[in-house]
Amino acid sequence: MNDQPSQKSVEPARVVLVTGASGAGRSTAINALEDLGFEAIDNLPLSLVERLLDGPARSAPLALGIDVRNRDFSTDAMVALLDNLAADPDTSAELLYLDCRTDVLIRRYSETRRRHPLAPSETPDIGIAREMELLVSVRARADRLIETSELTVHDLKAEIGEKFGTAASVKLSISVESFSYKRGLPRGADMVLDVRFLANPHWEETLRDLDGRSPAVQTFVASDPRFADFFARTIDLTQSLLPAFKDEGKTSLTLAFGCTGGQHRSVALAEKAAKALAAAGWQVSTRHRELERRGLLGGPAAEMGMQT
Template identity: 40%
Template structure:
């Protein structure tokens, strides 16, 4: 057995919108063996990382930082810069959801938003979104929890973070329906609505892109095969660049009208073709079952 080395430790800073599912993500991480410090003032991040280093390292260390720290939160960007200056390389994971989902969740638990004050719930959400805009754009990983229940979010966290430290790039391939909205966490979006729609073929309509007859119909089209080959060629230098820059998780969204036929079949094919020794693919069909 190899001796533990702090250089191989994982350090994650978890942040994001209130109500987007941070608590669920924390519980899932703790179940996977992560040591999680919740509601940490940003200025304490360097002290936490140094403390872990002084004690021989913590294999999986995570800190949750968000607007609950009030005035302390303004120091978040500087704290991240200080971490990198001290030789630490945390991954910043941003948990997000659309406004509709956030409003529904706050109303279901009958709790005010931490920034709501005397205003409306939506005022607090919009204020927080403005505060976090730059942080969101710079995050290493964006997790969209819109439409996910607790069990689905837990499963997603397990798939993303359950494998331990690894140099493999993890690609989440998400099929979706445009009529339900584009996934918020998509790094790359492909639109399959240029392909013939199996929905208009009565004998194929009840099935999905996971069924052989629908997959065969979609993938038999020359334009589908040409798209897949060109998409793989397009992504080759991008994926190599992601690895070189230290990004270990990206999301590719593949959409069609309803997220049932074309996007599912193509997403399945991309996941199969991209899965290699250097890349691990995770497949999610977001909107299957919604029709």
């Protein structure tokens, strides 16, 4: 007979780090997470995050706003923090990145007549450009990315509710992503499919410099005899699982397609799958990780806001 006291398994502490372009809606996101039951702390210095997590256990998940204006902020420090949190078995950390087009940010600063924090004595567009460059590697590490250019405050709050809420009534949102196996699997992906077996447009000189958003590339990929059956089965499988995920209380799901370079086949599949799922009534967003890293996208792909 074991006299040792029984030990209950402890769930990892949930932490959502919220950052992004100044003016993209970070404060709104923090407030929305607080409304969902998160303990919210904004403008927390990076050096204090791990000390905070080493403190007394909390019953509520944490939402921590990270601002480039903090005196100890640096890209290297942020990436190191993300690596440390990912390696901590007692912590379940996610990075939420709020993004926005440059022209929209400029308009917002013009309307509020505020100075950009990285260009207090210069025009906002200079500060916006500096911040975008500073945050490139942080943005690439985002587990969840919300593009706020076309969102109102109420839209953004609803988006946060859908992605982070736990109520059974919360709608399930789907992110379809493309990536390169050379750079590793995408963080937070729920379903990953390898499409390297399809014919590679890279070896067609007229297609090499294009990417999977191009109709010519999509036609080439779809002409592979193995494509039609694979794609049909993938969509059927995904759609058969989505209601079950939703019934389990899951609020978001990431479907990722990978190929060698993350430029042609995976992008084409992600685009086609996103359109098929949106046409079926699901709320879908697309993201192309390697195109973002190479600066081939002005921002995350547009949301397809269709919902059952």
